[in-house]
Amino acid sequence: MELVLENVTKKYKDKTAVCNISTELASGQLIGLIGKNGAGKTTLMKMLATIIKPTSGQIFFDGENTVRNPNSVRNTIGYLPQEVSVYPNLTAYEYLNYVAALKGMKKREAIHQIRQFLLAFHLEDVKDKKLDGFSGGMKQRIGIIGALLNSPKIIIADEPTTGLDPEERITVRNMLSELAKERIMILSTHIVSDIEAVASRILMLKDGSLIFDNTPHKLIAKAEGCVWEYTSDSVQSGARGISSMVQTKDGIHVRQVSRHKPIGRAVPVSSTLEDACLFALEGEE
Amino acid sequence: MKPYIIYHVFKADFLERTRRFSFMALCAAVMFLAFFSVPDVKAPFVSVCIEPYIFRQGSNATWIPVAISLCGGILFPIVGFGFVKGNISMDRNSGFLYACQSMNMKNSNYIVGKFLSHLLMLTIMWFVAIVSAAVMLVLKFPGHMPGFYEYISPFMGIYPGIVFAAAFAVILESLPLHDRFKNAAGITTLFIMFLISYSASDYSGPLIRIMDYSNYGWNMESINSVVNPVIGHDVWETGILVPGGMFSESGGTQEIFFHGLLWDSSYFADKLFLIAICLILVAVAVMALERAERERKNKTEQGRGQMRFAHSHYLGHFMFELKMLFRDFPKAVFILTAGLWVYSFFAPLQYVQGYVWVITLVFAMPVFSQIGCREHEYNMAEYFTTIQFSLIKQALYSYLWGVFVLLMISIPVVLKLIWLHEYFSALCYVVFSLFIPAAASFLGEYSKTRRTFETLFLLLCFLLINIPSFLLNVYAAAIMGTGMVILLLAVFEKKARA
Numbered sequence: 001m002e003l004v005l006e007n008v009t010k011k012y013k014d015k016t017a018v019c020n021i022s023t024e025l026a027s028g029q030l031i032g033l034i035g036k037n038g039a040g041k042t043t044l045m046k047m048l049a050t051i052i053k054p055t056s057g058q059i060f061f062d063g064e065n066t067v068r069n070p071n072s073v074r075n076t077i078g079y080l081p082q083e084v085s086v087y088p089n090l091t092a093y094e095y096l097n098y099v100a101a102l103k104g105m106k107k108r109e110a111i112h113q114i115r116q117f118l119l120a121f122h123l124e125d126v127k128d129k130k131l132d133g134f135s136g137g138m139k140q141r142i143g144i145i146g147a148l149l150n151s152p153k154i155i156i157a158d159e160p161t162t163g164l165d166p167e168e169r170i171t172v173r174n175m176l177s178e179l180a181k182e183r184i185m186i187l188s189t190h191i192v193s194d195i196e197a198v199a200s201r202i203l204m205l206k207d208g209s210l211i212f213d214n215t216p217h218k219l220i221a222k223a224e225g226c227v228w229e230y231t232s233d234s235v236q237s238g239a240r241g242i243s244s245m246v247q248t249k250d251g252i253h254v255r256q257v258s259r260h261k262p263i264g265r266a267v268p269v270s271s272t273l274e275d276a277c278l279f280a281l282e283g284e285e
Numbered sequence: 286m287k288p289y290i291i292y293h294v295f296k297a298d299f300l301e302r303t304r305r306f307s308f309m310a311l312c313a314a315v316m317f318l319a320f321f322s323v324p325d326v327k328a329p330f331v332s333v334c335i336e337p338y339i340f341r342q343g344s345n346a347t348w349i350p351v352a353i354s355l356c357g358g359i360l361f362p363i364v365g366f367g368f369v370k371g372n373i374s375m376d377r378n379s380g381f382l383y384a385c386q387s388m389n390m391k392n393s394n395y396i397v398g399k400f401l402s403h404l405l406m407l408t409i410m411w412f413v414a415i416v417s418a419a420v421m422l423v424l425k426f427p428g429h430m431p432g433f434y435e436y437i438s439p440f441m442g443i444y445p446g447i448v449f450a451a452a453f454a455v456i457l458e459s460l461p462l463h464d465r466f467k468n469a470a471g472i473t474t475l476f477i478m479f480l481i482s483y484s485a486s487d488y489s490g491p492l493i494r495i496m497d498y499s500n501y502g503w504n505m506e507s508i509n510s511v512v513n514p515v516i517g518h519d520v521w522e523t524g525i526l527v528p529g530g531m532f533s534e535s536g537g538t539q540e541i542f543f544h545g546l547l548w549d550s551s552y553f554a555d556k557l558f559l560i561a562i563c564l565i566l567v568a569v570a571v572m573a574l575e576r577a578e579r580e581r582k583n584k585t586e587q588g589r590g591q592m593r594f595a596h597s598h599y600l601g602h603f604m605f606e607l608k609m610l611f612r613d614f615p616k617a618v619f620i621l622t623a624g625l626w627v628y629s630f631f632a633p634l635q636y637v638q639g640y641v642w643v644i645t646l647v648f649a650m651p652v653f654s655q656i657g658c659r660e661h662e663y664n665m666a667e668y669f670t671t672i673q674f675s676l677i678k679q680a681l682y683s684y685l686w687g688v689f690v691l692l693m694i695s696i697p698v699v700l701k702l703i704w705l706h707e708y709f710s711a712l713c714y715v716v717f718s719l720f721i722p723a724a725a726s727f728l729g730e731y732s733k734t735r736r737t738f739e740t741l742f743l744l745l746c747f748l749l750i751n752i753p754s755f756l757l758n759v760y761a762a763a764i765m766g767t768g769m770v771i772l773l774l775a776v777f778e779k780k781a782r783a
Contacts, residue, residue, distance in 0.1 A: 049671045074673035085664035089463060089613055098609070101602035102675040111599050146668075 001027040001062055001153055003048070003184050008057035010043050010208075017043040019208040020057070027153070030180040032199030032216075033188040036281055040208040041188045042082055045158045048186065049079040061154070075103070078152030082159050084143030088132035092123055092142055095131055096149065103150040110149070117145040120175065122168075136163040144172060154184045161194050173198045196273040204280055212280055216273050223271035223279040228256050230266040241282050243275050257282065286393050294398025298372055299405055308406070311368050312413045318360065319417030322352040323425055332356050334524045335508060337535035339516055346426040347435055347543040351508065353418050354439030355525050357411075358499030361443060362450035363475045363743070365410055367736050369403040369451060370471060373458035373574070382578075393571045396455060400567050403451035411447055415440050431545075438545035439504065445556040445563075446498035450475070452563035452570075459570040461577035466613055469651040469739070476647060476743055480750065494551075495558045503555075507547040515541060606682035609659070610652050610690070622648045622694075629697035634705070637698055638753040643746050645694050652690055654738045656683045656722055657729020657776065666783075676780040680726055684773070687722025694718075710757045713765075717756055720765035727772035730779055 003025040010018040018040040025031055035041050046052045047059065050070035059066045066073040086095055093114065100110035118124045121141040131139065140163050147155060157176065161169045169191075176185055177198040189195060195202060195216070202219055204212035212219060227243075231251045235242065241257035255269070256262050257279045271279070302308060322332040324343035333352040334342050343352070376382040382395075415437070422430060430436070457471045475498075482497040494502060509519040546552075600608060611619070625645045629637045657680065660666045669675045692699075695714045702711040721742070728738040748755050755761065 046667075051667050051670050071673050074671060077671050079668065079671040081668055083664070085668060087609075087612075087659075087663055087665070094608075097599055098605050099672075101600065101605045102669065102672050102679070104602070104673075107599045107601070 001184055002060075003154060004060040005048075006058045006060070008044075008047060008054045008059060010040075010047060010052065011055045016208050018047070018054070018205075021210045022057075023203065023210065023213055025184050025186065027182060027184050028180065029200040030177055030185045030187060030198050031201045031203060032195035033186060033203045033205065034190075034192065034195060034277060035205035039205040041205055042158055043208075044205065045156050045186065045188055048154070049077055049156045050074055051079075073154070075150075076153040078147035078149070078155040080143050080147040080155075080157040080160050082162075084139050086131045086134075086139060086142060089130060091128050091130055092118070092134070093127040095142060096145055099146040100149050105150050113149055113151075114145070117148060121145060121171070137165060137168055140164055141168065141172070144175075148179070152183070155179060155186070157185075157187050159189050160187065161189060161191055169194065170197075192274045192277050204277070206281060219276045219280065220271050220273055223257060223276040225268060226257055226259050226279055227269050227271040227275045228258060228262055228266040229269050230254055230256075230263055232263065241278060243278050286391070286397060290391075290394040291398045291401065294395055295401045295405075298399055298402035302369070302372065302402065302406060303409075307368065311364070311410060314364070315361075315410050315413045316417045318356060319353055319414050319421055322349065322356050322418075323421060324348055324352050331524065334522075334535075335520055335541075336512065336516065336522050337537050338522065340512075340537045340539050340541045342535075342537065344540050345542055346422050346429045347431045347545075349418050349421055349425070350431070350436050350439040350545065351504070351543045353414055354443055354500065355504055357414055357440075358443045358446060358501060358504065359479050359525070359747075361407070361411060361414070362446045362498055363472060363479075364740065365407040365447060366450040366454050366471055366475060367468075367740065368410075369406055370454040370458060370468065372399055372402070373455075374467075392574045396459065396567060396571045396574060399458075400451055400455045400570075403454055404448060407447045407451055408444075411440065411444060435543065435545040439507075442500040442503055442546050442556070445559045446500060448560055448563045449498045452566040456566045456570040456573065459574040459577055461573075461580045463613055466615060466651070468735070469654065470615075472739055472743065473647055473650065476746075477644075491555075494555045495562070497555070498559065500556075503546055503549065503552040506549070506552075507545065508543065510547045511541060511543055515539065602678060603682050606679065607686045610655065610683065610686055613655075614651060618648055626694065626697065630700075634698070634701045635753075637701065639750065642695065642698050643749045643753075646749075647743070647746050649690065649694060650739060650742055653687055653722060653725045654735035654742070655729070656687050657726040658733055658735050658738075659683075659729070661729070661733035662735070670783045676783055677777060680730070680776055680780050684722050684726050687725060688719055691718035691721055709762075713756050713758075713762045716762050716765045716769075720769045723769040723772040723776075726776045730776050 005021055005023050005025075008018060008021045009016065021044065033041050033044065043052070047054050050066055050073060053067055053070075057067075061073045061076070064072045087098070090098065096114045096118075097110070100114060105113070115124075118127050121144065123138065123141055123145075126134070126138070131142065134142070140160065144157070144160055147157065155176070160176070161172055164172060173187075173194050176187060179185060180198075187195070187199065199216060202212060202214065202216055203210060204219070212222075231248070231253050233251050235245060235252055235254060239256070239262075242254060243257055244253075244255040246253040255275070256266070257271075257275050324331060324333050324335075331342075333348075333355050342348070373382065418436075418440075422436075453471060453475070457467045460467070462470070478496055479499050479501070482493060482499060482501045497503075505520065505523075512520050622645055625641055625648070629641050629645070632641055655662075660669055660676070660679065666676070669679065692715065695718050699711045699714050702708075702714070724741075725738050728741070729735060732738075
């Protein structure tokens with residue numbers, strides 16, 4: 001399976017949300033989409049999910065043009081929106097039943113999958129409770145199950161781990177990683193550690209343009225030699241590239257990403273994915 | 286209670302609501318109502334007519350405030366309620382209400398602030414009507430201004446109804462009920478309260494008089510005090526918001542001048558009682574909000590902790606749409622509607638056509654009003670777009686179930702008409718059953734809210750109560766039949782484009 005983007009651009013009145021993106025996404029890898037707020041991640045995800053059409057450019061799924069004929073791909077998509085919306089007066093089971101029915105699933109398969117996912121996401125106990133009383137994390141898990149029903153070939157998850165507790169987050173990302181074996185899995189998130197744990201490929205967006213498209217290791221390698229640590233009494237206001245500041249009894253322990261040595265006593269350290277993302281997004285490259 | 290906190294709650298809510306386009310649209314609609322209210326029997330839609338075979342309708346300046354008062358008495362509270370309600374739910378959904386509670390702000394400050402905001406918004410709407418009426422006087426009857434009391438008293442008479450709508454919105458918002466149910470319950474209650482006042486022949490019952498928020502009773506008594514000396518009896522033939530053409534051949538020539546509200550201390554006392562009831566409603570709302578929030582929190586906690594392993598069934602999409610239509614429908618209303626439906630088989634046809642069927646329609650309104658807009662109201666439309674043909678199937682199945690429900694409601698009337706060999710009339714009811722769900726789909730899809738349909742549907746029900754034969758003519762059937770096709774095509778075209 002292959003999803004091909006050719007010069008995809010989306011313009012709103014006075015803003016270009018996504019600018020001329022071309023890439024090929026194949027199954028068997030979890031693709032992490034990262035970028036600042038307003039970088040165009042959600043717009044790109046919505047175009048891939050056939051919710052909005054690009055202003056120009058084409059998207060092909062296994063040779064089929066999904067811009068011209070969105071219905072051809074819709075039975076293969078599992079979409080998890082950034083904000084999971086549900087019918088609050090339905091129980092968890094009824095809601096998933098409804099989604100399964102909308103997807104045209106057969107009764108036996110639907111019941112089997114719903115039960116399996118409810119167990120996997122620890123929601124079996126509350127399946128007969130109305131969604132109105134669910135916490136944000138629980139609703140998020142219901143949304144993920146909705147996206148996974150009917151075994152979609154492409155899973156598009158817009159910030160799926162937001163609002164989940166650490167244990168749930170690990171469960172969700174491991175499950176997504178597992179599912180990525182036979183599917184095209186695109187995961188957008190602000191949480192770099194989630195990407196680091198599961199993504200085999202990173203797409204990085206900045207101001208609507210694709211500024212990086214490769215493996216996490218390549219991204220980390222780009223920041224090698226540009227990460228520094230030092231201890232200081234104070235940090236200059238407006239200093240860029242600071243990835244951490246820890247107050248210690250000796251002063252403030254600073255970790256900074258910069259092409260040049262920020263101060264004389266700074267020592268180079270090995271970079272992490274978070275440093276590399278910061279390095280790329282802060283425009284120091 | 287702290288006045289400065291009340292002031293800030295009031296100010297924030299007032300600014301938030303009045304800066305929306307819908308508030309401007311509401312004021313524009315009120316202006317339109319004022320212009321449209323000048324009675325004209327030859328117009329396509331007549332606001333008010335009073336003994337049209339005797340009196341020349343809308344012949345002088347004193348008709349304008351009386352006509353606006355009669356129409357606005359019902360429309361202002363219902364439409365105003367529809368506009369102002371929802372602000373506590375808005376705070377609850379956005380989390381602002383919980384932020385307020387974490388600041389240890391008393392519910393009384395919050396509720397009173399919201400009530401004052403409602404009241405001011407509706408007062409502005411009422412004031413726009415007064416000003417628009419004055420403009421209409423100048424345009425239509427230059428140099429013939431009525432006296433100040435004649436002009437202002439009909440407007441003053443409907444103001445307590447506006448206070449009632451503001452208080453009613455607050456109490457309904459505070460109750461631990463589902464948001465969708467609150468909306469339908471509020472509008473239906475106001476409508477039925479008006480119908481009771483409208484159809485009550487004797488206004489001596491104290492409760493009916495006090496709860497006559499539309500001021501229909503006092504208005505009619507004032508009109509009768511002018512009409513009676515001229516024709517020797519009270520008004521027999523009257524209509525509010527009736528279709529044009531009904532009285533176009535009436536040709537009444539006699540001139541009549543109204544004198545505003547006839548001063549009556551007992552009616553005045555009723556209005557004071559109504560305002561006192563409004564204040565009690567606000568006080569009850571304070572207590573109700575406290576309880577509602579407690580129950581909501583308990584429910585959330587239970588939802589997190591409780592273990593249940595009930596057996597769950599699986600429904601296909603077609604059957605699930607029926608379940609969705611009735612999911613929020615209160616059991617008590619369902620039983621009441623079913624009772625009315627059974628009663629329809631045994632009641633005389635004229636009574637069923639004129640009252641029982643229409644009241645059943647009003648009760649069933651929440652079923653139809655969600656068609657087309659449910660996925661928009663819950664922000665599900667975007668998600669469903671990603672599921673192949675789901676939006677189209679959803680629209681089609683909801684429409685079919687809507688038709689089925691409406692046909693079931695109309696079955697007693699249809700069978701009675703067939704029994705009497707009135708086949709065309711029976712067909713009109715069938716066409717009506719096909720048209721209404723199509724209109725609901727269209728209005729829901731394009732307005733993305735159920736309010737538009739509910740407002741128009743209630744207006745239609747009001748017409749059906751006034752003139753049950755309104756449906757039973759070739760033009761109505763042709764318009765409904767053609768409209769159904771056009772509206773459905775528009776809906777499916779939009780769904781297919783998504």
